[in-house]
Amino acid sequence: MNFNKITESILSSIITIVGDKNVLSSANSMExxxxxxxxxxxxxxxxxxxxxxxxxxxxxxxxxxxxxxxITPRGAGTGLAGGALAVNGGMMISMERFNQILHIxxxxxxxxxxxxxxxxxxxxxxAEKGLLYPVDPASKGSCFIGGNxxxxxxxxxxxxxxxxREYVLNLEVVLPTGEIIWTGANTLKYASxxxxxxxxxxxxxxxxxxxxxxxxxxxxxxxxxxxxxxxSSNEDACAAVSAIFRAGxxxxxxxxxxxxxxxxxxxxxxxxxxxxxxxxxxxxxxxDGTNPDVIFADCEKINEVLESYNCKDxxxxxxxxxxxxxxxxRRTMAVSVKSNSVYKExxxxxxxxxxxxxxxxxxxxxxxxxxxxxxxGHAGDGNLHVNxxxxxxxxxxxxxxxxxxxxxxxxxxxxxxxxxxxEHGIGLVQKNFMPLKYTTTHFNIWKGIKAVFDPNxxxxxxxxx
Amino acid sequence: MNFNKITESILSSIITIVGDKNVLSSANSMExxxxxxxxxxxxxxxxxxxxxxxxxxxxxxxxxxxxxxxITPRGAGTGLAGGALAVNGGMMISMERFNQILHIxxxxxxxxxxxxxxxxxxxxxxAEKGLLYPVDPASKGSCFIGGNxxxxxxxxxxxxxxxxREYVLNLEVVLPTGEIIWTGANTLKYASxxxxxxxxxxxxxxxxxxxxxxxxxxxxxxxxxxxxxxxSSNEDACAAVSAIFRAGxxxxxxxxxxxxxxxxxxxxxxxxxxxxxxxxxxxxxxxDGTNPDVIFADCEKINEVLESYNCKDxxxxxxxxxxxxxxxxRRTMAVSVKSNSVYKExxxxxxxxxxxxxxxxxxxxxxxxxxxxxxxGHAGDGNLHVNxxxxxxxxxxxxxxxxxxxxxxxxxxxxxxxxxxxEHGIGLVQKNFMPLKYTTTHFNIWKGIKAVFDPNxxxxxxxxx
Numbered sequence: 031m032n033f034n035k036i037t038e039s040i041l042s043s044i045i046t047i048v049g050d051k052n053v054l055s056s057a058n059s060m061e062x063x064x065x066x067x068x069x070x071x072x073x074x075x076x077x078x079x080x081x082x083x084x085x086x087x088x089x090x091x092x093x094x095x096x097x098x099x100x101i102t103p104r105g106a107g108t109g110l111a112g113g114a115l116a117v118n119g120g121m122m123i124s125m126e127r128f129n130q131i132l133h134i135x136x137x138x139x140x141x142x143x144x145x146x147x148x149x150x151x152x153x154x155x156x157a158e159k160g161l162l163y164p165v166d167p168a169s170k171g172s173c174f175i176g177g178n179x180x181x182x183x184x185x186x187x188x189x190x191x192x193x194x195r196e197y198v199l200n201l202e203v204v205l206p207t208g209e210i211i212w213t214g215a216n217t218l219k220y221a222s223x224x225x226x227x228x229x230x231x232x233x234x235x236x237x238x239x240x241x242x243x244x245x246x247x248x249x250x251x252x253x254x255x256x257x258x259x260x261x262s263s264n265e266d267a268c269a270a271v272s273a274i275f276r277a278g279x280x281x282x283x284x285x286x287x288x289x290x291x292x293x294x295x296x297x298x299x300x301x302x303x304x305x306x307x308x309x310x311x312x313x314x315x316x317x318d319g320t321n322p323d324v325i326f327a328d329c330e331k332i333n334e335v336l337e338s339y340n341c342k343d344x345x346x347x348x349x350x351x352x353x354x355x356x357x358x359x360r361r362t363m364a365v366s367v368k369s370n371s372v373y374k375e376x377x378x379x380x381x382x383x384x385x386x387x388x389x390x391x392x393x394x395x396x397x398x399x400x401x402x403x404x405x406x407g408h409a410g411d412g413n414l415h416v417n418x419x420x421x422x423x424x425x426x427x428x429x430x431x432x433x434x435x436x437x438x439x440x441x442x443x444x445x446x447x448x449x450x451x452x453e454h455g456i457g458l459v460q461k462n463f464m465p466l467k468y469t470t471t472h473f474n475i476w477k478g479i480k481a482v483f484d485p486n487x488x489x490x491x492x493x494x495x
Numbered sequence: 496m497n498f499n500k501i502t503e504s505i506l507s508s509i510i511t512i513v514g515d516k517n518v519l520s521s522a523n524s525m526e527x528x529x530x531x532x533x534x535x536x537x538x539x540x541x542x543x544x545x546x547x548x549x550x551x552x553x554x555x556x557x558x559x560x561x562x563x564x565x566i567t568p569r570g571a572g573t574g575l576a577g578g579a580l581a582v583n584g585g586m587m588i589s590m591e592r593f594n595q596i597l598h599i600x601x602x603x604x605x606x607x608x609x610x611x612x613x614x615x616x617x618x619x620x621x622a623e624k625g626l627l628y629p630v631d632p633a634s635k636g637s638c639f640i641g642g643n644x645x646x647x648x649x650x651x652x653x654x655x656x657x658x659x660r661e662y663v664l665n666l667e668v669v670l671p672t673g674e675i676i677w678t679g680a681n682t683l684k685y686a687s688x689x690x691x692x693x694x695x696x697x698x699x700x701x702x703x704x705x706x707x708x709x710x711x712x713x714x715x716x717x718x719x720x721x722x723x724x725x726x727s728s729n730e731d732a733c734a735a736v737s738a739i740f741r742a743g744x745x746x747x748x749x750x751x752x753x754x755x756x757x758x759x760x761x762x763x764x765x766x767x768x769x770x771x772x773x774x775x776x777x778x779x780x781x782x783d784g785t786n787p788d789v790i791f792a793d794c795e796k797i798n799e800v801l802e803s804y805n806c807k808d809x810x811x812x813x814x815x816x817x818x819x820x821x822x823x824x825r826r827t828m829a830v831s832v833k834s835n836s837v838y839k840e841x842x843x844x845x846x847x848x849x850x851x852x853x854x855x856x857x858x859x860x861x862x863x864x865x866x867x868x869x870x871x872g873h874a875g876d877g878n879l880h881v882n883x884x885x886x887x888x889x890x891x892x893x894x895x896x897x898x899x900x901x902x903x904x905x906x907x908x909x910x911x912x913x914x915x916x917x918e919h920g921i922g923l924v925q926k927n928f929m930p931l932k933y934t935t936t937h938f939n940i941w942k943g944i945k946a947v948f949d950p951n952x953x954x955x956x957x958x959x960x
Contacts, residue, residue: 135846135848136741137737137741137846137848138737138846138847138848138849138877139737139740139741140846160743181686182684182685182686182690183686184684184686188683188684189683192657192661193661193683193684195660195661195693196657196658196660196661205936209936211934211936211937214914215844215909215912215913215914215932216846216912216913217844217845217846217876217877217878217912217913217914217917218653218654218658218844218847218876218877218878218917219647219649219653219658219844219873219876219877219878219917219918220647220697220844220914220916220917221646221647221648221649221697221842221916221917221918221919221920221921222914222915222916222921222929222932222933223697223921223929223933223937223941223959223960224694224697224698224702224940224941224944224945224959225647225693225694225696225697226937226940228660228690228693228694228696229689229690229693229694231690231693232685232686232688232689232690233689237689248745249740249741249743249744249745250743272602272603272604275604275714276601276602276604276714278625278714278715278785279714280713280714319789320743320789320792321786321788321789321792323786323788323789324784324785324786324788324789327785327786377686379680379682379683379684379685380682381600381602381603381605381681381682382603382683383600383602383603384603408684411682411683411684412603412682412683412684413682413683413684444680447680447681447682448680448681448682449679449680449682449685449687450687451685451686451687452682452683452684452685452686453684453686454686455686456686456687456688464687464688467680467687468687468688469676471670471674471676472676472688472691474947475689475691475947475948476688476689478944478946478947478948479689479943479944479947480689481943482939482940482943482944482947483940483943494688494689495688
């Protein structure tokens with residue numbers, strides 16, 4: 031793609047649209063925008079622009095479309111696949127000023143929210159009304175809800191409450207050609223033409239920029255119980271996962287953690303936790319609801335299943351503080367790994383009963399290639415985050431051979447009925463692995479759809495495919 | 496669109512592909528395929544073809560694509576928007592031989608099923624394993640699951656269990672150009688490129704023909720309670736709907752029925768039910784779960800809400816037989832209206848708190864245009880089926896003026912935040928109303944997507960737009 035550079039005249043038009051305090055162009059001021067949470071990748075845009083309205087986004091899009099300037103839409107920069115990196119330079123459109131919760135509609139249990147609202151801020155606001163928005167990625171304290179929509183983000187509660195697809199009802203979107211549309215209707219059901227709302231979810235900012243989000247809300251469960259089950263092997267822990275559902279229980283979270291992940295958190299984040307000898311894996315299991323008897327009965331059923339899968343010990347969290355500490359271990363794991371080692375994170379997902387085969391296979395592949403790994407994730411959804419640690423691997427092997435090992439991991443994932451990403455997206459760093467699962471026909475369809483929305487290919491080029 | 500006719504030579508190729516016992520071409524043998532459940536519309540295809548494998552569908556698609564023969568994919572023909580009518584003649588591809596449940600995977604709580612399986616047959620098969628597939632349109636006893644996917648069909652349990660979008664994980668699809676693809680992966684989460692699975696759902700057979708469906712299943716609730724609440728006005732009944740959710744309860748069904756609908760069922764279907772004077776509207780409310788105390792507590796909360804909305808009477812169904820009788824009233828209503836009057840059915844959907852305004856508005860519009868209406872539907876989703884009855888309207892008004900009345904109903908629906916169809920689809924009969932909600936930009940996107948999948952426009956032409 032032959033893009034143009036931002037000239038003085040274009041820069042002056044940008045300033046006219048958003049005002050000069052909303053335009054950054056020095057390297058210093060753009061440092062925060064040059065990376066996301068993906069490995070150690072750094073790409074500077076030529077300019078960062080912070081529009082405040084859909085009309086401003088529209089004018090910026092038209093300007094870039096007319097002048098063939100690439101645009102990188104940007105949420106909070108917490109992505110793990112490089113989707114928000116300005117790999118072609120050009121204009122980065124930061125959505126940080128779209129930070130208002132516009133309306134919490136208690137009559138309809140819906141909310142209208144701007145994409146730059148931090149997910150946890152939104153969750154807290156609806157919780158105050160006794161309501162639940164359950165889509166909470168580990169980065170909920172810093173990520174934007176707009177980024178969640180763009181990446182089809184998940185989190186631990188998908189297992190009970192469904193994916194973000196079930197909660198996003200309607201989107202206001204600015205297209206690369208400048209038109210502003212609502213993709214659908216503010217309704218719980220929708221059978222009126224190809225579903226543009228659903229197409230936007232997970233499109234990683236390549237089809238349009240979301241400027242308003244209408245979400246479904248549900249009544250808030252008032253009670254929960256949390257248990258941490260320990261196992262002497264990854265395989266036992268993973269095998270117990272699908273058995274819990276077969277016992278008729280749907281936990282509100284069912285997370286897997288390897289021992290090594292917890293060691294890492296203890297070592298690097300000062301979280302205290304007693305790791306017993308011989309324990310290799312953990313399941314963090316949460317059950318929620320409104321009736322203590324049901325929660326108790328669910329916990330008993332889960333306990334029975336755990337016992338039959340050689341669970342060594344079950345810790346019931348007694349207090350809110352203890353629950354929070356256990357959750358903090360799980361939520362900190364990604365950051366802990368990232369901040370303390372050169373690593374790569376892969377986001378595999380398989381049918382949940384295939385988890386034991388997946389994790390055993392990953393370890394076997396690692397042993398052949400000489401890399402170490404820390405695995406954890408949303409086991410209830412079959413979604414395993416694989417953190418590959420450089421450890422003793424030589425720089426040469428890391429740079430040249432590792433990609434073959436990752437290829438083997440994804441080949442295994444695909445052979446088990448899975449796919450490359452469950453919730454992180456494809457972005458920049460996974461796109462070269464896409465042909466492991468998808469054919470020329472898939473790519474032709476994707477590229478065709480892209481061209482319908484973005485004929486000049488200006489919006490987030492170089493991502494997904 | 497300039498299509499070609501089926502020549503002797505093409506017919507001979509068709510017979511070579513599927514065998515002559517799977518080809519119908521006499522008017523007599525095609526009578527069942529000339530209509531669906533939409534009003535009294537009749538369109539004959541030139542030939543009905545019954546392939547048995549995806550490879551055969553692929554060969555038929557290529558043949559038609561090369562020769563510009565229009566194809567109408569056909570499920571069970573229970574559609575209410577004319578989506579399965581062969582309006583351009585050509586080839587109808589009936590999916591009736593794709594009638595196998597291929598695998599119920601109890602380890603992963605998934606099933607792989609062919610599109611020509613009757614929805615209720617599939618539900619019963621998974622129920623035998625203690626599992627639930629909750630997407631049950633009123634026509635579940637005769638409709639095909641493939642048609643449900645094509646139309647994004649709903650049913651009463653969407654309100655608790657989510658739409659069909661949450662249950663369809665992966666699809667095998669034959670494209671109009673003959674390629675056979677799996678749209679995604681057999682996983683509960685998916686963030687790997689534009690979601691073709693979701694795009695296929697609700698595309699009404701215009702983008703491809705589904706040949707296999709992988710669905711999510713969930714543990715089956717073991718208990719339920721059913722109550723029938725009666726009100727002296729539509730408005731009171733509709734206003735109670737959103738209040739039930741605000742009280743923290745999510746019923747497994749929350750259906751609205753007008754008195755007139757029940758009168759119709761009593762008169763025409765021999766179902767006995769005592770209709771008290773002064774009662775104008777009913778809510779049918781089902782709660783399910785696994786714990787009797789929770790169900791009892793939910794019923795109590797619902798009862799409190801009902802009382803505060805002037806509910807006149809609540810009937811609790813005591814036995815399975817009584818539950819079935821009440822459900823039969825609701826499920827029979829559409830067929831009862833259809834079989835006894837010239838009518839048109841509109842499938843409005845709004846945010847649920849807007850239901851009182853919607854139903855009052857519909858009655859007011861009817862009184863100005865001189866038509867009568869019977870309204871019922873999935874009130875918990877804001878989804879109201881409006882059956883417009885010809886009654887005393889003159890043929891001239893019915894043929895010429897009614898469309899203005901329907902336009903007003905949809906204008907009202909849209910002004911309340913809703914859309915034209917929640918679960919029936921747009922098909923043939925609603926497409927002219929689409930510009931009431933959607934702009935040229937939407938149509939351009941839809942047409943662009945259509946052209947990506949179906950460059951020659953052979954697949955179900957004349958539907959949606």
